Amino acid sequence: MAQIEALKVTTSGDIESIQIDSEDSLQGLYTAIDCTNIEYLSAKDNIDLVIDGEGKLTGQERNTPATMLAVLLGFVFLPGDYIAGDVVFVADDGExxxxxxSEEQRKLITGAFVV
Structure with a gap:
């Protein structure tokens, strides 16, 4: 069974490598961020952030590390907006x-957490 190599960033700022079953990636993403509605935020270098689409409505904690990383990757939020809940970073195949x-994308994401 093929796996999608992804990175998960929690609201506490922990970052971990996770694998998602490519045969049922949608269910794997729901499970990884523990939600029932996901949204994709497209960033630069074909990196996507998978977020809880109802995170703010369900009282999920603000994910400041992921929000800041999204901005560094070129995503533009409305003033005062933020990501709520855990986030999974995956890649877009262009289609x-x-x-x-990729290893380069992983380094770009994890490098932002090094101070």
């Missing part, structure tokens, strides 16, 4: 499909 992160 709308979800694929695993």
């Amino acid at each position: 709308g499909g979800t694929v695993g992160l």
Whole structure:
């Protein structure tokens, strides 16, 4: 069974490598961020952030590390907006499909957490 290599950033700022079953990636993403409605935020370098689409409505905690990383990756939020809940970073294959992160994409994401 093929796996999608992804990174998960929690609201506490922890970052971990996760694998999602490519045969049922949608269910894997729901499970990874523990939600029932997901949204994709497209960033630069074909990186997508998968977020809880109802995170603010359900009282999920603000994810400041992921919000800041999204901005660094070129995503533009409305003033005062933020990501709520855990986030999974995956790649876009250029045709709308979800694929695993390349080593370069992983370094770009994890490098932002080094101070």
